[in-house]
Amino acid sequence: MYTELRETATELAAVLWREHTVYRERGGGVVIRGEHVGRWISLAPTGGKDQARLRAGRLLDGGTTAPARSEIVVDLSVGTAELAAVCRRLLADVAAADTTPPRARTERPTRAGRAARNERRAKPARPRKSRHTGFGSWVVILCVAGIVGLWAYTQFGRYGY
Structure with missing residues (x-):
């Protein structure tokens, strides 16, 4: 069944769109x-x-x-033209239900374009923070160690353990 679906999808994709990608999905179907x-x-x-x-x-x-957005069960024995008509109807339903405009293919900006865009929204450069333990962390560690040491001294220091 997969090979039949793959062949049908390839023919259908050629009829619907000039630019397309056909691939297999996990459930055993084919996506265009x-x-x-x-x-x-x-x-x-x-x-x-x-x-x-x-x-x-x-x-x-x-x-x-x-x-x-929409789905239908179709008979694969009908021709590619009939399947294309059903697909176009489904795609029209999707377009009618969609409130956002279709995704436009955008070109990657050149380095000059990226530099100009970065200059427009220039943020003040923050100094890079080190990943080493900071002074405040050392103070906390020493305080905790002092408290643990004081507790140990009061518990065991009196009896000479």
Whole structure:
């Protein structure tokens, strides 16, 4: 069933989006990611013969996937065009339910752009703190050691232990 899903997903991805990624998910299904549109489609096996559960959702910032917004069980014996029509309907439902605009692909800024951006929000440089034990910590340690020593002296010092 996985090979059939993989072949169907590859054909479907070519029809839906020019830029796409097809990969296997843990449950045995196949996911099609459209990074440029910020959406994903999943085909997962069901208990029925030649049937698949088709789910659609959006991609979050950072590349993670949001939970599916809509899903439907489809018959895989129909053609790729019919499956593409169902996928487009699901993607339209996802777009209608989504209040945020689709994630835009951004280019990494150049060094000059990053330097200019860093200059705009320049913060005063804080001195780097050392990871060694500070003076205040030593004072606390010595006080605790003195209290423990005083207690030991009062308990055992009188009797000559």
